[in-house]
Amino acid sequence: MSTPRTVVSGGTGYVGRFIVESLLAAGHDVTVIGRRPPADGFFSKPVHFASLSLEPEAITSAPFEGVDFFVHGAFDHEPGKYRGGEGNNPQGFRRRNLDGSAALFAAAKTVGVRRTVFLSSRAVYGSHSPGVWFSETVEARPDTLYGEVKLGAEQALSALRGPGFQGVSLRVTGVYGPGGPGRPHKWTGLVADYLAGREIAPRAGTEVHGRDVAAAVRLVLELPTPDDVILNVSDLLVDRRDILAIVKRELGSSHPLPEAADKGAVNAMRTDRLAALGWRPGGRKLLEESILELLESCNVSVRRPSG
Template structure:
């Protein structure tokens, strides 16, 4: 199968590249610059016309323009530019895929399509979206544009993504996974981080979810992708145990969390293992952050 992936050198995109290559597919990176390595390349930018996509069996759209480190609020002081790139650019890409006869498109959407609902709300796949942030609104509008096109389109409503980036693949510079660096550095310095908890999914499990959808020929539509509820106390405790060091533990968070349920994927036999992956990858993470 020929798989084209936007954002292929970015953090989340590289998990999709790795999985597609593992499954024996031919991968084309749709990126500004040729990444090299075991993939083909077509120049692509969210603000420009899409490349010719004829012959593509699956388009995976992960590219997203935002302030570094921020998704909600990632528009900064330029909401018009944010929408021009991420919404207008995405719609152009989806339209180009439909014109080229691409049969399947996977869009990296977000749990943010529900961020207008009160904390602690149940989020089954039949829950009506209610985005408050511009990020969530853009994702939902793009989802609806995809659903109206004559192709099989899956909108992957992913929660927070974690995991060490796949090795031996081209990546953006600097390495993208920095989400827990400050928290762990603070804890190992003797200051307890603020209590927090939230839902997470490992990037490899996210890519595996798409592989399940493709293999099963699953119906088009939104698909929830979520795994563990992770408390910062648990994260810091795991890191301290692995490192054999003292760390300042925050209090357990009692904040309500709106967790998505993943009916479609569970029905296809998807079985993510985020806690095991977190434990397995923690030594490498601590080494990368200079904490061991």
């Protein structure tokens, strides 16, 4: 069997790095496309690089020549922001992230890419009554420009599906895990605030480790023919108090934990479709492991669980 050739847009991003590493481990020949090449040693193995602009008129089919798969994770936004990432330029935000994504999908299809996976977001669901579970059949009614753009890109990809070209959108929740060489963990700031004794507001939300997102991408790429074109990717409903309780336990901190958030008001996500394909996220065990790794990366001595 020939080596699969895969293009990943946004591969040097927080989530993209997990995906690239997973594909490399599976033996893919990976090309990362983005605004700037990865730093030396950023990935565990060599990757190819091609420059990418999300401006629609700048997109060509060149990066997709001879490629089997395309994973689209690139997103143009103000640093540190997704919702609200449009800043003062909503037209440019929509043009690059919606029209640019649609142009990438079309370019990939034109030269024979067999399957494209788009990293969408739970933001497409928008606001619903507290406690309503989000399954893929729940009405998508985004209430942010970010959610609108993600939903529009899903629809653009779906419209291109046909013989020889398959598209799947993964609606991903909040992602946690190490940020990669020289980059912080998602919760580095939260833990630092707690250890400094700063007040922390209660908050709960759905989370999934980046490693599990990458596993979902690989699974969808390897399916003979995906039946579902929309799949939720989520694992745990996590309270900040849950995270910091592990820190408190491991370090014996005297600082009080934040008040518990109302988990019952959160819209958790159902992942039955993905589970039926064999996807198994890391759950509480992986959450604990990740927080211990975070503490160790801060040069804090922790107790490692046995077994």
